Amino acid sequence: MRAFENRFFRLEPVRPGLWLLVEKTVRSLVRANVWVIEGEDAVLVVDGGWGLVDWPLDEIFADLDRPLWSLTTHAHCDHIAQAFQFTGRRFGHELSDAVMRAPDQENTNAQPWTPYLQILAEGFEDLGFVPEDYGTAFRPAPLTDVLAQGDTIDLGGRRLEVHETPGHSWHSLTLFEAEQGWLFPGDVMIATYIVDILPDSDKTEVLRTHQRLLELPFQWSFGGHGAPLDRRKAEGIIERYAERKAEEGLRA
Numbered sequence: 001m002r003a004f005e006n007r008f009f010r011l012e013p014v015r016p017g018l019w020l021l022v023e024k025t026v027r028s029l030v031r032a033n034v035w036v037i038e039g040e041d042a043v044l045v046v047d048g049g050w051g052l053v054d055w056p057l058d059e060i061f062a063d064l065d066r067p068l069w070s071l072t073t074h075a076h077c078d079h080i081a082q083a084f085q086f087t088g089r090r091f092g093h094e095l096s097d098a099v100m101r102a103p104d105q106e107n108t109n110a111q112p113w114t115p116y117l118q119i120l121a122e123g124f125e126d127l128g129f130v131p132e133d134y135g136t137a138f139r140p141a142p143l144t145d146v147l148a149q150g151d152t153i154d155l156g157g158r159r160l161e162v163h164e165t166p167g168h169s170w171h172s173l174t175l176f177e178a179e180q181g182w183l184f185p186g187d188v189m190i191a192t193y194i195v196d197i198l199p200d201s202d203k204t205e206v207l208r209t210h211q212r213l214l215e216l217p218f219q220w221s222f223g224g225h226g227a228p229l230d231r232r233k234a235e236g237i238i239e240r241y242a243e244r245k246a247e248e249g250l251r252a
């Protein structure tokens, strides 16, 4: 693999064998991370972004000599838009599959939320993006591989454990790569605001999930939004979230 950049996208190295695909069209505060994990036998793209512009996969992953697989940490609008492009294996939670088969404005939470988020980055006004229409053009991306707690994904020389981590949504998955100590928790544990007020959110489940994540010996967390977190920062985020929920009378 190699780095890539054009007007809309950037593929940048993060760690040996780990890349980040950046959708430059989306304001950084609400941009969703697309982590690309390299194995010897396959490359796994974690999540499918907002998709304001279709990803030119052939250019971004030019000369890739391994199959390109995709995984959905959870089927919300900012993480699924480009999943349809991955014609190899598509991984995700069983409850995500229902959404991925027929993604729309409602079941992906695209509406009524998008108009409040100012998602378009400066300099892309010519795209004619209409926040109120966002979510009408999603294309189906049924899963080929339904995952559950205890499953593993073998990329060749790199094994990812699958953990069911509900809270942000009922179908949220976390990947853990034990050898490097890498965690990919989707949106259930991120440095920016942990969203727990969606129709498919559950605050007590977030608290329980956080306790289970702490049991994993991760060193770095690569979440669905924001910069990577070292373990100490992640622990601080979990602690502060628990304090805020305790004020609401909620405990794990």
Ligand SMILES: [Zn+2]
Binding pocket: 032, 076, 078, 079, 187, 224, 225
């Ligand atoms: Zn998100």
